[in-house]
Amino acid sequence: MTAPTRRPQMTGRQSQVAVRRSRFASIKVQELLGKAITTLILAAGAVIILVPLVFMVSTSLKDRNQLRRSPPPLIPIEYTMVEVNGKEEPLYEVTVEGATRQMALIKNLPEGRGVFVEPANPDQTYELVIADQKQMEHWEAHWENYPEALTSVPFDKYLINTCIVTFVGMAGMLLSCTMVAYGFSRFRAPWLNVLFMVLLSTIMLPGQVRLIPMYVLFNKIGWVDTLLPLIVPAFFANAYDVFFLRQFIMTIPLEMDDAARIDGANPIQTFLYVILPQARPAIVAVAILHFIWAWNDFYEPLIYLHSREKWTVAVGLQTFSALYSVNTHLIMAASTVMVIPCIIVFFFSQRVFTQGIVMTGIKG
Amino acid sequence: MATKSGASSYRKPFWTMSRREAAWAYFFISPWIIGFVVLTAGPMLSSLYFSFTKYNILDSPGWLGLANYRNLFRDPLFWTSLKVTVYFASLALPLGLIVGFFLALLLNQKIPGVNLWRTLYYLPSVIAGVAVALMWMRIFNARIGLLNPMLDKLFGIKGPGWLQDPDWAMPALVIMSLWGVGGNMIIYLAGLQGVPTALYDAAKVDGASLWQRFRHVTLPMVTPVIFYNLVMGLIWAFQYFTEVYVIGSANANVGGPARATLFYNLYLYQNAFKFFDMGYASAMAWILLLIVLVLTTVVFRSSEFWVYYEGELRGRG
Numbered sequence: 001m002t003a004p005t006r007r008p009q010m011t012g013r014q015s016q017v018a019v020r021r022s023r024f025a026s027i028k029v030q031e032l033l034g035k036a037i038t039t040l041i042l043a044a045g046a047v048i049i050l051v052p053l054v055f056m057v058s059t060s061l062k063d064r065n066q067l068r069r070s071p072p073p074l075i076p077i078e079y080t081m082v083e084v085n086g087k088e089e090p091l092y093e094v095t096v097e098g099a100t101r102q103m104a105l106i107k108n109l110p111e112g113r114g115v116f117v118e119p120a121n122p123d124q125t126y127e128l129v130i131a132d133q134k135q136m137e138h139w140e141a142h143w144e145n146y147p148e149a150l151t152s153v154p155f156d157k158y159l160i161n162t163c164i165v166t167f168v169g170m171a172g173m174l175l176s177c178t179m180v181a182y183g184f185s186r187f188r189a190p191w192l193n194v195l196f197m198v199l200l201s202t203i204m205l206p207g208q209v210r211l212i213p214m215y216v217l218f219n220k221i222g223w224v225d226t227l228l229p230l231i232v233p234a235f236f237a238n239a240y241d242v243f244f245l246r247q248f249i250m251t252i253p254l255e256m257d258d259a260a261r262i263d264g265a266n267p268i269q270t271f272l273y274v275i276l277p278q279a280r281p282a283i284v285a286v287a288i289l290h291f292i293w294a295w296n297d298f299y300e301p302l303i304y305l306h307s308r309e310k311w312t313v314a315v316g317l318q319t320f321s322a323l324y325s326v327n328t329h330l331i332m333a334a335s336t337v338m339v340i341p342c343i344i345v346f347f348f349s350q351r352v353f354t355q356g357i358v359m360t361g362i363k364g
Numbered sequence: 365m366a367t368k369s370g371a372s373s374y375r376k377p378f379w380t381m382s383r384r385e386a387a388w389a390y391f392f393i394s395p396w397i398i399g400f401v402v403l404t405a406g407p408m409l410s411s412l413y414f415s416f417t418k419y420n421i422l423d424s425p426g427w428l429g430l431a432n433y434r435n436l437f438r439d440p441l442f443w444t445s446l447k448v449t450v451y452f453a454s455l456a457l458p459l460g461l462i463v464g465f466f467l468a469l470l471l472n473q474k475i476p477g478v479n480l481w482r483t484l485y486y487l488p489s490v491i492a493g494v495a496v497a498l499m500w501m502r503i504f505n506a507r508i509g510l511l512n513p514m515l516d517k518l519f520g521i522k523g524p525g526w527l528q529d530p531d532w533a534m535p536a537l538v539i540m541s542l543w544g545v546g547g548n549m550i551i552y553l554a555g556l557q558g559v560p561t562a563l564y565d566a567a568k569v570d571g572a573s574l575w576q577r578f579r580h581v582t583l584p585m586v587t588p589v590i591f592y593n594l595v596m597g598l599i600w601a602f603q604y605f606t607e608v609y610v611i612g613s614a615n616a617n618v619g620g621p622a623r624a625t626l627f628y629n630l631y632l633y634q635n636a637f638k639f640f641d642m643g644y645a646s647a648m649a650w651i652l653l654l655i656v657l658v659l660t661t662v663v664f665r666s667s668e669f670w671v672y673y674e675g676e677l678r679g680r681g
Contacts, residue, residue, distance in 0.1 A: 038470050042481050045467070049484060052543065055510050056499040071513030176395035183392025187385050192393075199396060202404060206599060206656055208632055208649040210407035212414060212642050216421060217407070236399025267388045296493030298606045303637060314494045321498050322613040328502060335495035346490045350483045 056339075060149075060332035061141040067328055078140035082119045091136040092116065096126055105130065142329070149333040152324075157309055158316035165230045165301075165312060166294040172235035173290050174283060180237040181245035182271050186257065203239045207299075215303060229304045230297075230312075234290075241286045248282035249275060288349045292342055313338050414646035421642060432647035442648070444623050445631040448534075452627070453601035455538045460597065461590065464548030469582075471549070472556045482553070489547035497610040500540045501527060527611055530622035537625065540607060548593055555589030556582065584672040591663065591671045598659050602652055605629045628652065 054074055059067070061076040080091040082104050089104035094116055103126065107115040114130040117123075150156070184196050218229045252275065260270045276283070298314040305311050311319070317338055321331045379387075390397070415432055417425035436442045471482050488496070503510045504526035512523030524532040559582060567577045608625045612618035618634070619626035632652070636645035 035473065035475050038473055038475050042470055042475075042485075046481070046484050049488060049543065051510070052499055052503055055503060056495075059502060067508060070508055071517070072508060072510055074510075176399075180393045180396040183389050187389030187392070188382070189386030189389035192386075192389055195393065195397070198400070202400070204595065204599060204656065204660060205404070205408075206602060206649070206652050208603075208629065209411055209653045210404055211411075212636055212646050212649065213407035213410035214403065215636075216410070216642070219421060233399070233403055235395065236403055237396040242396065267392070271392070292490045296491070298494055298610075299633075302609075303633075317498070318494050318610050318613065321494075321610070322616070325614045328508070331498055332502065335498050338493075338495045339491045342491050343487070346487065347483070350479075 056332050057336055060145055060329055060336050061143065062329050063140075063142045063145075064329070066140070073137075076139065076141045077137045080136040080138050084117060084119055084122050091119075092130075093134040093136055094126070094128060095133070096128070102136065103133075105133075145329050145333045146337070149330040150337065152330065153316060153320050153334075154309065155313070155316065155334065155337070158311050158313045161227060161310060162295060162312040162314070165227055166291055169231045169234035169294050170287055170290050172231065173238065173241060174287060176235050176237040177241040177245055177286065178276060178279065178283065179271070180242045181249055182275055184242065185246045185249040186267075186275075199239050199242060203243070211303075218304065224304055225306045225310055227305075227310065230294075230300055241290070244286055245279065245282050248279055252278045284349070288345060291345055295342055411646040411649055414643050415650050417643045419642040419646075420640045425643065428643065432644050433651075435644070436647055436651065441623070441626065441631060445626050445628045448624065448626050449601055449604070449628040451534060452537060452604065453598060455534065456541045456601065457594065457597045459538065459542060460545050460548050461593065463542055464545045464593070465552050465586075465590070467545065467549045468552035468556055469578075471553055482550070486546040486550055488544045489550075492544050493606055494610050496544075497540075497607040498614070500536075500543075500607075501611050501614060504536050527615070528621055530624040533621060533624045537607065548597075551593060552586065552589055555586040559585040587667075587671040588673060591667050595660055595663055598663070599656055602656060603629050605633065609633070 081088040082091045084104045094103040103116040105114045116126045260274045301312045301315045419425035506525045515521040515523045526536040632648045635641045
């Protein structure tokens with residue numbers, strides 16, 4: 001609203017249209033610019049997200065020699081060596097007399113200079129500044145790190161244990177949580193609302209207040225150092241998943257229940273044949289969340305599992321890293337193996353995921 | 365079967381409709397009720413009892429009265445662990461809020477490939493745990509790591525020793541937590557998508573600028589989500605364990621360097637499962653519960669002033 005813009009004289013209607021057009025164009029340009037900047041910022045962030053993962057995988061493919069390089073290259077590459085007079089020497093791309101040739105560095109001289117020779121003709125030497133030449137590198141991935149990492153500790157056993165804990169626990173969680181969510185969403189009963197508030201408040205309860213007595217209890221009944229303490233509690237429902245499933249079940253039209261009841265279905269049948277099929281998207285979402293949580297869980301397996309053959313991947317990997325912390329490449333290989341199932345599950349269920357969470361997130 | 369006396373001989377059956385409905389309700393929620401009694405309420409009460417005893421699992425608990433609590437308040441490591449946790453929370457929570465919210469704003473726009481971006485940014489939250497901690501350990505490593513050479517190359521900064529340096533271990537952990545900010549982001553995104561577009565349209569008609577629309581429409585509408593994330597974030601900080609335990613044990617210095625990463629939950633774990641002082645650890649657990657209760661109450665109380673709930677009647681429209 002500062003200085004009035006100068007425009008060529010036009011008739012009223014013409015000028016109106018022109019103003020509208022230019023304003024429309026400027027809004028469009030603004031929008032486009034905004035989108036471009038947004039994409040740019042997101043791309044920069046994406047680099048920050050991806051670089052650590054790339055580094056993990058590339059480290060898992062290096063050998064000890066490659067690991068010593070600093071700064072570490074983001075892909076598993078190694079300096080190319082060539083045999084000169086029976087000795088392995090590093091190969092460089094050297095520019096002499098205007099031509100680029102491949103030469104080996106056979107001797108370091110003071111002041112950053114070095115003696116270079118062509119491997120085929122080792123008698124003719126060139127004295128050049130090393131920093132001006134380009135050292136040759138080639139892709140060298142040590143895939144054998146993977147079998148080595150996976151056999152140096154009983155990873156197959158850890159994997160089986162983790163799968164048992166994850167999937168049996170998942171079955172228990174799904175069974176109990178769908179039942180409880182159905183109970184909280186479709187019936188009226190005295191105290192039911194109060195109980196639901198109690199359930200919700202347990203979300204905020206720090207796990208530590210029940211941890212020690214539970215350990216004592218499981219110890220008394222001989223369950224410590226078995227997988228049972230990690231599996232059995234899943235059969236007794238948890239607040240998060242019940243809340244999530246209940247929110248979803250509330251959106252299923254009541255008419256469906258009524259129709260089933262008129263057809264003579266009892267609540268168990270309604271639950272099995274109406275609610276469960278209708279709630280499938282929510283059940284899938286909860287199952288995937290459980291998979292990821294159980295797969296990565298560390299605290300409880302650490303506390304309950306003492307002997308080596310009972311460990312889950314998380315505990316096995318941590319112990320492996322504490323014992324062999326110098327074997328960075330093997331630790332990263334094992335870490336990659338641990339991460340891959342989660343990434344695969346995530347990508348296959350990505351729609352369910354972002355939609356499911358975005359849909360029910362925390363909205364009441 | 366017809367009776368003449370009608371109402372007088374009619375006895376109300378025990379299984380009325382409403383009683384039957386209640387019975388079904390309790391049948392369906394019974395797994396949770398049993399679980400709540402056996403796995404939550406019971407253990408909570410026992411741990412309260414343990415906190416007044418000396419208990420090492422092998423011998424039966426011996427009554428100590430308030431001694432555990434008295435000793436805790438005199439224990440410098442207890443105060444260290446509290447300080448460490450609060451320091452972490454005071455850095456990680458505000459930064460996580462700002463970055464997560466900013467990303468959610470960006471990802472709430474109609475840009476090409478928005479689902480792909482969302483997926484990518486959420487990815488770190490699905491792999492959190494031991495493997496990621498081990499990965500970051502190598503990235504922060506001053507000798508063979510990735511971060512310091514990159515800082516040197518891009519900005520000419522000589523990076524610190526990060527996880528090996530008592531002053532820089534905490535910023536390193538905060539950076540790690542920010543990498544997984546996608547979990548926060550997706551919840552903010554849900555909040556943003558719940559803001560009715562009609563509000564924006566109305567604001568536009570009134571000539572509100574982009575900033576005004578953000579300040580007076582977006583921000584008030586997502587305060588409940590910010591509130592939720594804040595409360596859950598506080599609890600999360602007091603449960604923080606895996607990362608510091610994994611990194612600490614790989615460096616053979618759990619809680620180090622110089623106790624700079626002796627988190628509350630880590631110290632509790634050590635008391636319970638390393639020193640087998642279950643009474644002391646239980647006292648810590650109950651103090652933790654009180655802290656969480658107090659903090660949540662404070663946030664709840666203060667929420668009156670900054671959390672806006674739609675449909676709430678207020679003096680100022």
